[in-house]
Amino acid sequence: xxxxxxxxxxxxxxxxxALRRIEALVIPLGxxxxxxxxxxxxxxxxxxxxxxxxxxxxxxxFGSAFSIQNTLLRSAPLILTALAFAIPxxxxxxxxxxxxxxxxxxxxxxxxxxxxxxxxxxxCFGLPVMALAAMLTxxxxxxxxxxxxxxxxxxxxxxxxxxxxxxxxxxxxxVEGPLRDPASANKPSTMPIGELYRVGPIPxxxxxxxxxxGLVLAVVLHILxxxxxxxxxxxxTGGNVRAAQAQGLPVGFLVVGCCAIAGACAGLxxxxxxxxxxxxxxxxLVAGYGFTGILVAFLARQNALAVVPVAVLFGALGASxxxxxxRMEMPDATILVLQGIIFVVLLTSETLxxxxxxLQPRRTGDRT
Amino acid sequence: xxxxxxxRRSLLKTGAAGxxxxxxxxxxxxxxxxxxxxxxxxxxxxDFGWNQAHALAIEVLKQVPGVxxxxxxxxxxxxxxxxxxxxxxxxxGANLILATSFGYYNPFVIDTAKKYPGVQFRHAAPLWxxxxxxxxxxxxxxxxxxxxxxxxxxxxxxxxxxxIGFVAAKPIPSVLSNINSVxxxxxxxxxxxxxxxxxxxxxxxxxxxxxxxxxxxxxGCDVITCHVDGPKVVIExxxxxxxxxxxxxxxxxxxxxxxxxxxxxxxxxxxxxxxxDAIAAGTEVPNFVVxxxxxDMIRNSPYGAGATPEAxxxxxxxxxxxxxxxxxxxxxxxxxxxxxxxxxxMDNYDPVLDGMNYLLExxxxxxx
Numbered sequence: 001x002x003x004x005x006x007x008x009x010x011x012x013x014x015x016x017x018a019l020r021r022i023e024a025l026v027i028p029l030g031x032x033x034x035x036x037x038x039x040x041x042x043x044x045x046x047x048x049x050x051x052x053x054x055x056x057x058x059x060x061x062f063g064s065a066f067s068i069q070n071t072l073l074r075s076a077p078l079i080l081t082a083l084a085f086a087i088p089x090x091x092x093x094x095x096x097x098x099x100x101x102x103x104x105x106x107x108x109x110x111x112x113x114x115x116x117x118x119x120x121x122x123x124c125f126g127l128p129v130m131a132l133a134a135m136l137t138x139x140x141x142x143x144x145x146x147x148x149x150x151x152x153x154x155x156x157x158x159x160x161x162x163x164x165x166x167x168x169x170x171x172x173x174x175v176e177g178p179l180r181d182p183a184s185a186n187k188p189s190t191m192p193i194g195e196l197y198r199v200g201p202i203p204x205x206x207x208x209x210x211x212x213x214g215l216v217l218a219v220v221l222h223i224l225x226x227x228x229x230x231x232x233x234x235x236x237t238g239g240n241v242r243a244a245q246a247q248g249l250p251v252g253f254l255v256v257g258c259c260a261i262a263g264a265c266a267g268l269x270x271x272x273x274x275x276x277x278x279x280x281x282x283x284x285l286v287a288g289y290g291f292t293g294i295l296v297a298f299l300a301r302q303n304a305l306a307v308v309p310v311a312v313l314f315g316a317l318g319a320s321x322x323x324x325x326x327r328m329e330m331p332d333a334t335i336l337v338l339q340g341i342i343f344v345v346l347l348t349s350e351t352l353x354x355x356x357x358x359l360q361p362r363r364t365g366d367r368t
Numbered sequence: 369x370x371x372x373x374x375x376r377r378s379l380l381k382t383g384a385a386g387x388x389x390x391x392x393x394x395x396x397x398x399x400x401x402x403x404x405x406x407x408x409x410x411x412x413x414x415d416f417g418w419n420q421a422h423a424l425a426i427e428v429l430k431q432v433p434g435v436x437x438x439x440x441x442x443x444x445x446x447x448x449x450x451x452x453x454x455x456x457x458x459x460x461g462a463n464l465i466l467a468t469s470f471g472y473y474n475p476f477v478i479d480t481a482k483k484y485p486g487v488q489f490r491h492a493a494p495l496w497x498x499x500x501x502x503x504x505x506x507x508x509x510x511x512x513x514x515x516x517x518x519x520x521x522x523x524x525x526x527x528x529x530x531x532i533g534f535v536a537a538k539p540i541p542s543v544l545s546n547i548n549s550v551x552x553x554x555x556x557x558x559x560x561x562x563x564x565x566x567x568x569x570x571x572x573x574x575x576x577x578x579x580x581x582x583x584x585x586x587x588g589c590d591v592i593t594c595h596v597d598g599p600k601v602v603i604e605x606x607x608x609x610x611x612x613x614x615x616x617x618x619x620x621x622x623x624x625x626x627x628x629x630x631x632x633x634x635x636x637x638x639x640x641x642x643x644x645d646a647i648a649a650g651t652e653v654p655n656f657v658v659x660x661x662x663x664d665m666i667r668n669s670p671y672g673a674g675a676t677p678e679a680x681x682x683x684x685x686x687x688x689x690x691x692x693x694x695x696x697x698x699x700x701x702x703x704x705x706x707x708x709x710x711x712x713x714m715d716n717y718d719p720v721l722d723g724m725n726y727l728l729e730x731x732x733x734x735x736x
Contacts, residue, residue: 059459066458070451187471277447279475284446322452323459326406326438 016361023359028299031349035342042337048328056327060320067319072207075315077102079214080269081293082300082307083221084142084262088156089302090225091258092238093149097160098266099290100167101141105134105267106274107171110190110281111179113197113274123197130197131271138267139260141167146259150252156259168286175282189282199276210272215308217265222304224261234258266290295339299346314339402434403463403647406456408449409441410469410597411572417598417617422468422492424618425636432644438462445471453480457487464643464653467491481505490643492636493542494658494722506655508639510665512616513542513549514690514716515632516593518668519614520553521686522629523591524561525679526612530554533584534565535577535594535602539735541724543595546632548728549696550593550614555730557682564589565733571597581605591629591674603628612674619669628672630683638665660716661690690716697721702729 014022040050061071084098109130116126145163148154174180176188199209225231234254237244245251269289278284296314300306321335354360405426413423419441430437438460443452449472456462465487467477473495481489481502489505496507523532532554536543547565554561564587566580573596581592581602592606593614600623606613607624615621615631639657646653659665668687671680690696697718699710703726714721727733 060455064458066454070455073451187474273447284444284471287444287446287448318448319451319455322440322443322455325440326456326460332440332442 019359019361023353023356024301026356026359027349027352028301028346031346032342034349035338035345038345039338039341042341046330048330052328053324056324057316057320060323061316069206070319071312071315072205072211073315074318075311076208076211076214077269077273077287077289078293078296078311078314079218079307080210080265080272081289082296082311083214083217083293083304084138084266084269084290085294085297086300086302086304086307087221087225087262087265088142088146088258089297090231090238091234091255092241093146093255093259094157095142095145095160095259095262096157096294097142097145097164097167097290098262098269098293099286099288100160100164101138101263101266102270102273102290103164103171103285104141104167104270105138105263106270106278106285107174107190107281108137108267109134109271109274110193111174113193114179114191117191117194117197126197127199127275130275131268134267134271134274135264136267138263138265138270140263142263142266143256143260146256149259150255164290171281171285172283181280184280184282187282189280192280193275194279197275198279199272201276208272208276210269210276213268213272214311217268218304218308221261221265225304230254230257266293295343298343403432404436404438404456404461405429405464405466406453406460406462407437407439407466408443408452408456408468408472409439410445410472411442413439413441415572415598416600416603416620416623417596419468419597421618421634422466422636425634425640426466428637429640429644432648435644435647443469445469445476447476450476450480453477453489454484457484462487464488464490464647466640477505478502488653490653494656496656498655503655506653506657508657510634510636510639511658511660511716512632512634512666513545514660514696515666515668516546516595516616517549517553517690517696518683518686519593519630519632520550520555520561520563521557522553522668522671522675522679522683523550523593523612523614524554524556524558525682526629526674526676527554527558527561527591529588529590530558530561531587531589531591532561532563533581533587533589533592534563534731534733535580535584535592535596536565536567537571537596538569539567539725541722544724544727544735545721546595546616547731547733548724551728551730552696553686556686561730563731563733565727565731567733567735568596574598574601577601578605582609585609585611615669621669621672625673627674628669629674629679630671631669633667633669635665635667638663658717661687662693703727704729704731704733 043050043053060067062068081098088095112133113130145156145160148159149156175190179190180188181191201208202212233249237249237251237254241251273285274281296307296310300310317335324330324334325332407426409419411419413419426437429435438456440452443449453465470493473491477489477491478501481504485504491507494507494509496505532550534547536547547563551563564584568576568580577596578601582605584592591612592602594602594616599616599620603613603615603620603623607627612627612629613624614629618633619631621628643653695713696716697710697714699712700708701710703709709726727735
């Protein structure tokens with residue numbers, strides 16, 4: 001970022017919180033632009049046109065009603081899985097197991113749907129049961145990670161990653177064994193939930209209700225983490241566990257609680273994958289949303305509200321990836337290269353916080 | 369914010385907007401061309417296997433005047449394929465979609481076909497059911513087990529131990545039929561021949577494929593063949609261990625100059641040529657096309673150095689027999705648990721064979 005050596009007249013009159021917000025907006029945006037420039041060099045080296053590339057991202061991601069809906073559709077699961085990373089991050093935990101909670105939650109939704117559908121239970125009652133089953137399963141799965149962390153000292157990053165593999169293997173076991181629909185000869189799946197039980201699109205769009213659920217949860221969780229005593233205690237624990245314990249905060253409850261919330265978000269994403277997208281549980285649930293969500297949360301700096309625009313950006317990159325392959329004849333890894341560059345540049349830009357002179361409040365002394 | 373930041377940002381924004389406008393005429397021009405064919409592949413187009421076989425054959429469609437072919441590779445068998453197909457339809461104006469991977473069909477091709485009744489969809493597996501599935505969808509498939517039968521004949525006469533190793537992906541009917549056909553081909557020339565099979569569980573899992581090939585060679589097999597998406601690793605492993613090999617999907621002759629016998633190859637170009645002719649003539653693309661040796665839809669790779677003269681003669685005779693409709697499955701045949709599974713002589717295209725769920729006596733291995 002360029003900077004003026006003296007305090008800029010534009011920002012001089014602003015309060016410290018306002019400056020912090022501007023800083024939190026300017027630095028990631030600047031990093032995005034810087035990544036685009038670095039990526040342009042990469043494209044030029046390959047003899048491709050950066051202008052065509054970014055034009056196609058615009059066309060594929062936002063250029064038409066179809067593109068926008070395609071983008072939003074792709075961002076729906078990412079919002080939920082990003083929240084699953086962002087919430088534990090606020091309490092100082094690096095939980096990377098949303099993939100497993102999503103898969104297991106989706107599987108559980110499909111599993112409880114079997115008796116509901118065959119029993120002829122009305123969808124208005126059955127769907128909430130499925131969603132609840134998915135969220136509880138996810139909450140228990142990641143909650144276990146929090147419990148292991150707090151009460152047994154097991155590293156939560158490793159535990160959640162390994163539990164993901166166990167979750168996927170568990171789903172495969174049931175889908176290929178006891179709960180396999182005999183009609184799914186060549187692609188083992190659970191019994192289809194049927195048209196009646198499918199969650200339809202948001203009226204007037206092709207985007208399913210998972211997007212709305214993600215938006216609501218992002219707002220609710222943002223309020224929870226910034227405006228409630230639970231959120232304050234959690235952030236304080238994230239800052240210093242021993243200090244929080246010394247203050248008498250229920251650290252174990254907070255750790256397990258944040259992890260359970262994360263798991264519930266991922267489980268809900270799994271529910272929508274089953275109820276809105278696939279109509280049954282099978283290996284297609286393992287689509288990597290849990291892992292892309294980590295990246296989204298990182299770029300959103302673990303802020304629940306910021307997760308939404310970042311997820312939309314990643315949705316747009318995904319939506320235009322195919323178009324770039326088709327029109328520019330570039331490999332599908334192109335978008336991964338861009339994502340990687342964005343990630344590295346954004347991590348680097350973290351060092352800029354508090355160092356851009358004109359965005360600092362005019363006061364001396366300690367800054368924390 | 370400084371002026372320079374603003375300028376750079378607004379400059380890029382203006383640039384992006386200008387680009388979006390600039391790309392519009394190109395989009396329209398594409399939409400107006402008479403036939404746009406969108407091909408979707410599950411893996412890379414140069415995998416020495418399934419995807420390469422399709423990609424090479426699709427080249428013939430590019431020769432038809434007025435036909436534009438757009439291609440997208442590495443599209444997973446998840447919701448991503450539905451989004452890719454829709455993107456091809458909406459942004460590139462595709463009116464014929466070739467979905468080339470097995471798991472694309474249900475629910476993605478079916479649902480997308482229902483949503484876009486004006487677009488034709490063809491899927492590469494014999495799954496389309498004219499009573500239940502949309503009329504604008506369809507299937508095309510080649511019965512590759514006939515070429516694997518020829519592999520078996522050639523392998524049976526090129527092997528000294530009479531033990532053939534088979535690296536298989538998943539125990540689904542088309543794979544099982546290939547394994548059983550190799551056995552029957554080998555037994556037609558060497559009644560003591562056996563086939564030992566290892567399932568990797570995934571269509572593409574190179575590490576496990578190499579392990580499986582090594583394990584089969586260690587167990588005494590001196591001819592290795594396979595049914596995985598990309599046979600490259602299996603064939604190279606066999607060659608490096610000094611044993612012979614038979615290919616699958618596309619020609620791997622170049623990978624094994626010393627030990628290659630022959631290989632089972634799809635001749636997708638026969639089908640794609642049929643489509644191209646129909647499109648050029650302005651007639652409907654047929655909904656359901658299946659075939660094998662009798663209608664020139666499969667072939668065996670040119671014989672390599674591993675094939676003995678007797679093997680070449682017997683394999684040529686077997687091909688001639690298949691072209692006349694000589695049946696492969698002639699009962700009574702038992703599965704490897706001792707149950708009689710085929711009583712009489714089965715036509716090579718008998719739909720009963722599409723539901724194959726057993727390994728014949730003489731195959732060492734288990735599908736569970």
